[in-house]
Amino acid sequence: MIRVEGLYKSFENKTVLSDINVVFDSGKVNLIIGKSGSGKTVLLKSLIGLHSIDTGHIFYGTRDISLMSARQVKAIREEIGVVFQGGALFDSLSVLENVKFPLNLFSSLSEKEKTERARFCLRRVNLMQDADNLYPAEISGGMKKRVAIARAIVLQPKFLFCDEPNSGLDPLTSIVIDNLIEEITHEYDMTTIVNTHDMNSVFEIGEKIVFIHEGRKEWEGTKEEIAHTENKNLNDFIFSSKLYKKIKASL
Amino acid sequence: MKFLNRFGSYLLFIRRAFSRPEKGQVYVRELVAEFEKLGLNSIALVVIISFFIGAVLTLQTAYNMASPLLPRYLIGYLTRETLLLEFSSTIVSLILAGKIGSNIASEIGSMKITEQIEALETMGVNSVSYLVAPKIAASLVINPILYVFSVFIGIIGGLLSGLLSGVVNFEDFIYGLHFSFNPYYVTYSIIKSLFFAFIFTSIPAFYGYNVQGGALEVGKAGTKAVVDSSIAILIANLVLTQIML
Numbered sequence: 001m002i003r004v005e006g007l008y009k010s011f012e013n014k015t016v017l018s019d020i021n022v023v024f025d026s027g028k029v030n031l032i033i034g035k036s037g038s039g040k041t042v043l044l045k046s047l048i049g050l051h052s053i054d055t056g057h058i059f060y061g062t063r064d065i066s067l068m069s070a071r072q073v074k075a076i077r078e079e080i081g082v083v084f085q086g087g088a089l090f091d092s093l094s095v096l097e098n099v100k101f102p103l104n105l106f107s108s109l110s111e112k113e114k115t116e117r118a119r120f121c122l123r124r125v126n127l128m129q130d131a132d133n134l135y136p137a138e139i140s141g142g143m144k145k146r147v148a149i150a151r152a153i154v155l156q157p158k159f160l161f162c163d164e165p166n167s168g169l170d171p172l173t174s175i176v177i178d179n180l181i182e183e184i185t186h187e188y189d190m191t192t193i194v195n196t197h198d199m200n201s202v203f204e205i206g207e208k209i210v211f212i213h214e215g216r217k218e219w220e221g222t223k224e225e226i227a228h229t230e231n232k233n234l235n236d237f238i239f240s241s242k243l244y245k246k247i248k249a250s251l
Numbered sequence: 252m253k254f255l256n257r258f259g260s261y262l263l264f265i266r267r268a269f270s271r272p273e274k275g276q277v278y279v280r281e282l283v284a285e286f287e288k289l290g291l292n293s294i295a296l297v298v299i300i301s302f303f304i305g306a307v308l309t310l311q312t313a314y315n316m317a318s319p320l321l322p323r324y325l326i327g328y329l330t331r332e333t334l335l336l337e338f339s340s341t342i343v344s345l346i347l348a349g350k351i352g353s354n355i356a357s358e359i360g361s362m363k364i365t366e367q368i369e370a371l372e373t374m375g376v377n378s379v380s381y382l383v384a385p386k387i388a389a390s391l392v393i394n395p396i397l398y399v400f401s402v403f404i405g406i407i408g409g410l411l412s413g414l415l416s417g418v419v420n421f422e423d424f425i426y427g428l429h430f431s432f433n434p435y436y437v438t439y440s441i442i443k444s445l446f447f448a449f450i451f452t453s454i455p456a457f458y459g460y461n462v463q464g465g466a467l468e469v470g471k472a473g474t475k476a477v478v479d480s481s482i483a484i485l486i487a488n489l490v491l492t493q494i495m496l
Contacts, residue, residue: 048373077375088370091361092284102374104277 001026002047002159002191007056009039009046016042017215020056026158026191029182029205033197034212035237043212044163044195048082049073060159078106081152081190083162087144089136089151095122096132099151106155121150125180142173146180153184160185160192166201174198178205199244202226211237264457267379268387278385285389289351289452290397296350297343297397298404301334304342305405306412308333313418326419327427330409331402332436339401340440341488344394344447348480352455355386356476359459360469368460383456387449394448395441439495446491447484454480 007020016039024030034040045051047058049065058065065073089098099118103109109117122132125146136144145165152160162181166174182205185192194201202209206223213233221229229235239245272278312329359382362368371378406428413419419427455476462472 045369050369050372074375077373080373082370082373084366084370086365088366090367090370091365105274105374105376 001059001061002193003057003059004047005057005059007043007046007058008054009042009051010054015215017046020212020217022210022217022220024191024193024210025208027186027189028192028207029185030191030193030208030210031202031206032193032195032210032212033202033237035197038212039215040195040212041163044161044193047193048080048161049077078155079158081155081157081160083145083148083152083160083165085164085167087136087141087148089144089147091136094133094135095127095139095147098136098147099154102151102155118150118154121154122147124153124184125150126176141168142170142177145169145173145177149177149180149184153188156188158190160190162192162194162196164195164197166196166198171200174200175204181205199238202238213237260461261454261457264379264383264460265453267377268383268453268456270377270380272377272380272384278381281381281385282389285385286393288354289386289389290393293347293350293393293397294400296346297401300343300346301339301401301404302408304338305330305334305408308338308405309409309413309424310416310418313413313416323419323423324427324430326413327409327424328430329427330424331406331428331432334402334405334409335436335440339398339405340443340447341484343397343401344444344451344484345481347394347397348447348451348455348484349477351390352451352477352480353473354455355452356455356459356473357469359383359456360462360472363460363462364465364469379460383453383460386452386456390448390452391445394444398440398444439491442495443488443491446487450483450487451480454483 002024004020004022004024007017008015009017020043032040032043042051046053053066056066060076060079063072063076065076068076089095090101093101096115096118099121100114103114103117107114107117119129119132122129127143127146127150131139131143131147136147139147149162149165152162160181165177165181169177178201181192181194184190194205196202203223203226206226209219209221209223209226210217211219211231211234219229219231219234226234226238229238239247308330309326312326313323316323316325359368362382368378368382371381410421410424413424414421455473458472458476458479459469462468
């Protein structure tokens with residue numbers, strides 16, 4: 001579980017996040033949704049510790065990372081897996097080496113054990129052995145996301161963060177990635193936080209949804225509740241297309 | 252003011268680059284890879300340039316020594332002195348600043364804009380230390396070796412061009428190479444090459460690491476990195492020469 005209390009974040013006098021209070025549940029896929037520029041990426045990066053916060057608290061379980069030393073935050077990072085928007089795979093390393101990278105840094109496993117663990121994670125995200133020696137430039141966007149997920153889970157993290165995991169993917173591959181994130185969240189009982197503005201993801205895997213509007217938390221609930229929300233900004237955001245308006249009408 | 256601000260950021264960046272590494276083994280792998288990238292991949296360029304510059308130096312010296320009163324061994328002497336003191340340390344470093352500097356700036360800059368550096372940070376890796384320290388360490392080892400290599404190849408180029416064109420005979424050229432040799436010049440040039448290696452790896456790395464935006468900014472960072480590291484090399488050359496000679 002990750003708990004955020006009174007979080008404020010600004011860049012050069014421009015307030016990006018104001019008074020964010022939210023709990024992200026463990027064992028669930030928690031979605032942060034909002035328009036581009038609403039502050040959801042800043043929130044995600046603040047949670048990971050890539051942005052320092054102005055005021056407020058971020059609790060990983062009972063540990064408040066805003067009060068921790070750099071060394072203590074580093075220890076927490078071993079419990080974190082992150083899937084970046086473009087995958088952020090290291091270009092100079094093969095698929096297998098990318099997944100082994102966190103193991104090289106943090107585990108005391110033998111070389112053979114590391115390879116086995118990395119291969120297990122690659123198979124878990126449905127990547128076959130013939131992809132192991134390919135380089136990021138040689139694989140598709142969907143495969144990159146899968147490798148990124150495999151790398152994120154290789155250390156069996158307690159917390160998984162995904163920034164726009166479906167961006168640039170076709171609808172079918174997006175569903176595959178969504179389902180994969182949902183499956184591994186339940187399998188490893190992780191606290192998963194997904195930053196998205198993909199409406200399919202909202203209705204597919206949104207066990208808990210937090211809507212950010214102009215740097216403030218406007219709404220939170222489940223995918224079942226979102227269809228009946230009275231929040232105007234959220235309605236404007238979710239049901240902006242004709243298709244979703246029809247879906248809402250049919251509900 | 253802007254310059255001081257940037258210089259301060261650069262010093263902090265260098266401090267981060269030399270902070271304690273997370274896991275030495277991973278850094279050793281990176282160091283080996285950098286030896287190949289920065290060293291082995293530069294040998295061909297250094298060989299070609301040094302050979303031809305050595306050859307041209309011999310010919311130019313010969314054609315500027317038309318007087319029969321000047322001994323021919325001076326051709327070998329002046330070729331050696333030019334290579335030893337300036338060309339193989341400073342000019343080769345300037346050339347490497349162009350080749351290696353733009354490579355480092357674009358490599359790190361691309362990593363920055365594709366979130367690879369953020370990925371390293373989220374894994375608890377000091378990204379500056381992981382990406383920059385092995386490059387600096389590798390170039391500090393490689394550049395003096397390239398310097399010695401360049402002097403050697405330049406002299407061979409000079410000897411061959413002198414013999415083939417007939418401007419100097421073998422004995423005179425070899426005598427000139429030995430004439431009034433001061434071993435301190437080698438020490439001076441090797442020290443210079445160490446400073447230059449630090450400059451042409453750390454400045455491009457700094458520019459690459461601080462790229463913000465997209466591919467256009469990566470290109471701009473590469474250009475700035477080459478220009479600034481070249482200027483820094485020229486200034487360092489002047490200062491070190493004043494101090495050491």
